[in-house]
Amino acid sequence: MKLQRIRIGEKEVMPFTIPSGILMTDIRCAERMLRRIPEIGIWTTKSIGVNERIVPERDEVDNPIEGKEYGFRESVFAQVDENTFVNAVRLTNPGKDKMRENLLAANIPKDRVINASVFGGTVGEFVSVIKTLEDVVDCFEGNFSCPHSEKGGMAIGIDPKAVYEFTRACVSATRKPFIAKLSPNTNLIYECTKAAYEAGAFGVALIT
16 A cells, blocks of 8 residues: 655655654654654654753652653563554653754754643743744644643643643744643533534644
């Protein structure tokens, strides 16, 4: 079967991406995979926030330092059943400004789409990340699904009104396509999907 390319913004690419997660946390992994596997037309980054969220040192796990934001220490990948794995990075990322620098320096093939996954606890935080990365990516994915966020994440993706509000703000903040990534942990997935499209979303991602 011949794969059909899809158009995202100004690019036509192969229709596969690796979801935002541990595999794409390091840009070097993305560079290598995109050069070696042409079927991956879209690079979805690990979710990016306003501020850096670091891996805690061992003594910081129980005694976090005020002013720092933390992800999880390794191991962040575990097998829970036969052929069933989970990961929990807890939104570890370099922050929007450093991520912009990393993207500018990255050796990503020009014929691939960079899909920036973004997160925040407020509309303003989402918009701030989007505006910072607007000219270095091809599209955005709003992380409305993460269960490891103290605020935002899944709390947005299970509430149709919040999905509409956040999606509308993000769509208005960019000229690039915006995808709403919704949570499966709700009985209102139809309503949330409908709200995303009514707010102007280019598409939805229905995976945590």
